[in-house]
Amino acid sequence: IQLTQSPSLLSASVGDRVTLSCKGSQNINNYLAWYQQKLGEAPKLLIYNTNSLQTGIPSRFSGSGSGTDYTLTISSLQPEDVATYFCYQYNNGNTFGAGTKLELK
């Protein structure tokens, strides 16, 4: 399964509601996770199984979707959210998306 993330680069302001998209080439059956990677750091798990928030992750992060289309939403962007975000499917094999780089406007 191939994953296509869009946009590849997103500029937003503090306080904005931000939506990142991840589309699979086949049905992912909700076996999708989202990771945040800040510069020079290992990835951090934010969301698993489409919409389950990992322990310790702020509630402004949420996930949704079904079938082939999935979304990560940040309800109110904070400066510390500047990072690259990767989606990851584990329904059929294991595949990461190419990432969305989120920057402050």
Next chain:
Amino acid sequence: EVQLVESGGGLVQPGRSLKLSCVASGFTFSNYGMNWIRQAPGKGLEWVAYISSGSSYIYYAETVKGRFTISRDNAKNTLYLQMTSLRSEDTALYYCARGRDSYAHWGQGVMVTVSS
């Protein structure tokens, strides 16, 4: 506190071999499946291999199948990745990560550079 510490990286010539290690602490290593995931410089993430807690189930990405071998020693709390026939495209930061499908714990990564 869960800790994963990779080692064994470095500069290696194409066609040669290298073995990575990942020492785990802060949890019962023998209870968890483990993975290697890599990231080429400036690029995205690529899952490489998975080994179940008791080594019964092992899976590889097609890009490394037949060249890389994942293994573990539960008595030593250590995960390994034996890499052979290395290619320039194997140049990456290699992370070990805990879990079967979603990975809440990662090491800091170890760099492998394949170049003549």
